[in-house]
Structures are given as C-alpha cells and as structure tokens.
Amino acid sequence: MSEPIRVVVTGAAGQIAYSLLYMIAKGDVFGPNQPLILHLLDIPPMMGVLEGVVMELADCALPLLRGVVPTAEPAEAFKDVVAAFLVGAMPRKQGMERKDLLAANVKIFKVQGEALDTYANKNVKVLVVGNPANTNALICSRYAPSIPKENFTAMTRLDQNRAQAQIATRLHVPVADVSNIVIWGNHSSTQFPDASHGKVHMEKGKDVTVREAVGDDAWLRSVFVETVQKRGAAVINARKMSSAMSAAKAAGDHMRDWFHGTASGRFVSMGVLSDGSYGAPKDVVFSFPVVIKNKKWEIVKGLQIDDFARKMLDATGKELEEERTEALAIIGA
Numbered sequence: 001m002s003e004p005i006r007v008v009v010t011g012a013a014g015q016i017a018y019s020l021l022y023m024i025a026k027g028d029v030f031g032p033n034q035p036l037i038l039h040l041l042d043i044p045p046m047m048g049v050l051e052g053v054v055m056e057l058a059d060c061a062l063p064l065l066r067g068v069v070p071t072a073e074p075a076e077a078f079k080d081v082v083a084a085f086l087v088g089a090m091p092r093k094q095g096m097e098r099k100d101l102l103a104a105n106v107k108i109f110k111v112q113g114e115a116l117d118t119y120a121n122k123n124v125k126v127l128v129v130g131n132p133a134n135t136n137a138l139i140c141s142r143y144a145p146s147i148p149k150e151n152f153t154a155m156t157r158l159d160q161n162r163a164q165a166q167i168a169t170r171l172h173v174p175v176a177d178v179s180n181i182v183i184w185g186n187h188s189s190t191q192f193p194d195a196s197h198g199k200v201h202m203e204k205g206k207d208v209t210v211r212e213a214v215g216d217d218a219w220l221r222s223v224f225v226e227t228v229q230k231r232g233a234a235v236i237n238a239r240k241m242s243s244a245m246s247a248a249k250a251a252g253d254h255m256r257d258w259f260h261g262t263a264s265g266r267f268v269s270m271g272v273l274s275d276g277s278y279g280a281p282k283d284v285v286f287s288f289p290v291v292i293k294n295k296k297w298e299i300v301k302g303l304q305i306d307d308f309a310r311k312m313l314d315a316t317g318k319e320l321e322e323e324r325t326e327a328l329a330i331i332g333a
Helices: 015-026 043-057 097-120 134-143 157-171 209-215 218-220 223-229 231-239 245-260 307-332
Strands: 004-009 036-040 063-071 084-085 125-128 151-152 183-184 192-194 200-201 207-209 268-273 284-292 298-300
Touching: 004 015, 004 223, 015 036, 015 043, 015 084, 015 134, 015 284, 043 063, 043 151, 063 192, 084 097, 084 157, 084 245, 097 134, 097 307, 125 134, 125 192, 125 245, 134 151, 134 268, 134 284, 134 307, 157 192, 157 209, 157 268, 183 268, 183 284, 183 307, 192 223, 192 307, 209 218, 218 223, 223 231, 245 284, 245 307, 268 298, 284 307
Parallel strands: 004 036, 004 084, 036 063, 084 125, 125 151
Antiparallel strands: 151 268, 183 192, 200 207, 268 284, 284 298
C-alpha cells in the first residue's frame, strides 16, 4: 500500500457527490491499492447534511479510506490535495438557461481557483463538473496562476458516455464494445457528439466503424446528435432534478483515465484549454478527443473534419467565446 493521497470533492453534501464519494473511497477511481483522505467542502448551511454523509462513509467500512475532512473553509478543503472534483455549483433547474448559471457560478470558481493556487499540491489535477463547466474551468485556471493550465479540465465524459450508450443500444451490443466517440466543444446543447471516428467491436472479434455498423448517416447527424445534446434536459424533465448518478460515474471515469491513462488505440473526450487544434478558438476550455499517458493528456491529431462537423465545431466554439466574454464581465463588475 502506498501513502494516502488527499482528494477534495466540493458540493460534498449534494446529489452528485452522494454517488461519487462512494466510488472514490471504494477504489474505483485511483485504484484498489491507493489509500486516500477525502476532503469534503460545502457551504455552512449544508454542514448538518454533510455530517450525515461522513457518518455513512464511516458506516461503509471502506478499507482504503484513511480519513475524512468535512469543512466549509476552502483553506482546509484544498490543503495538499492532488485531485480536485469541483462539483459544487448552483444546479440548473427546470426552465433555467445556462446563462442564468454563469452569473451565479463564475464567482464560486474564482474563489476556488484562488484557494487551489494557495493551498493545493502544485501538480493537482482539477476536474470541473459544476456548470457551465467549460467556462468555470477557464475562470478557475485564471485564478490559479501557479498551477499549470493543462491541469484544469471540464467534464464532457458524461456526454461521451451518453453517446456511447446510444450507439450501443442502436446496435444491440455491450456499451464496452463501442469506442472513440468524440464530444467536441462545450458541455451544452451546442456540443457536437461525433460518431464518425467511432469503432464497434462486433462478433467474431472484428472491429468496424460506427458509420458502417449503423449504416444510417442521416440518423447519426440528427436523432443521435440531438438525443445526446438534450439528454440532460430530458433527465431533468423526468427526474425533476439534474443528472446525478450518471454525472458521478462520468467524473470517476474522467479522473481514473487521467491518473491511469487511456488504453492503446482508444481516446476519450475532455474539456481542455484549447491550443486552436481543429480550428477551435484559443483560450477557451474546449472538449477534444485526447489520449493520456503518465497523467498527461494530449489532443488526438489528424482526424478528418467534414463540412457538417466544421459547422458544428464553429457553433460550439462561438458559444464558448461568448461565455468567456460574459464571465469576465461578471467578474470585472
């Protein structure tokens, strides 16, 4: 067994954290031999609820969990952490637009960026889950200048998992047999779920492209794209609350791959600081296909972008530029 690592989860009394904390503490994210100390941050009115979560973690009797630090103080929450799940944010409610979220949440991520900069391990890996995740990650990184920009990421893994599941259902194959579906751009309804680079492992050990297997480009460019884009809203309509269990699973998947790397020949989608690859705007957090080795991600190069994809990438890039302008204006006000 190695030394325990410190991991922070914000919004720790909330819905997503309720599923996520168990996955982390059980070893699903950092591995079955990695002990850890969980730092749980939430706002003062949630401390009673958080106390109940701490009791439940104790009652799970998890061998890897060596300590729990519940707190409302960012200084305590971010002290020496090597991984940060920034989940805490005002959730989107029925009828709310993403822009309504920006005003409430951008200031939270400025404060958390400053706290990470001051207290966290300088190699900390930061995953922003709270929406609007891409722009919150950008703001967070701006206020943590001593931590490398590439250490701030936004979660589009939930969109990737949703897209993979849609393809698997359509083809009647296990979800694990579908790979390399790409989410481009923003974690919003402008995102582009792109199956054109995807692969499916079919019977008799043969890999074919998703396009070949589906055999319906019209479906891949309409129903498939729209279903993934609007899935979050569909869950809210059905559950009267935003996605929680699936968001927690995606956050765990994202951080696990970041720490342990991607399998050979496979890539995953992460919101990362754009270098302008594939004509995306620079200096926004844009979802790209990445491969990961030694805890470092790298954008997959050389994928073909057709005219339809170009139009979709431009639209989501434009939205991210608008969000950035608005976020900076809110902070500057």
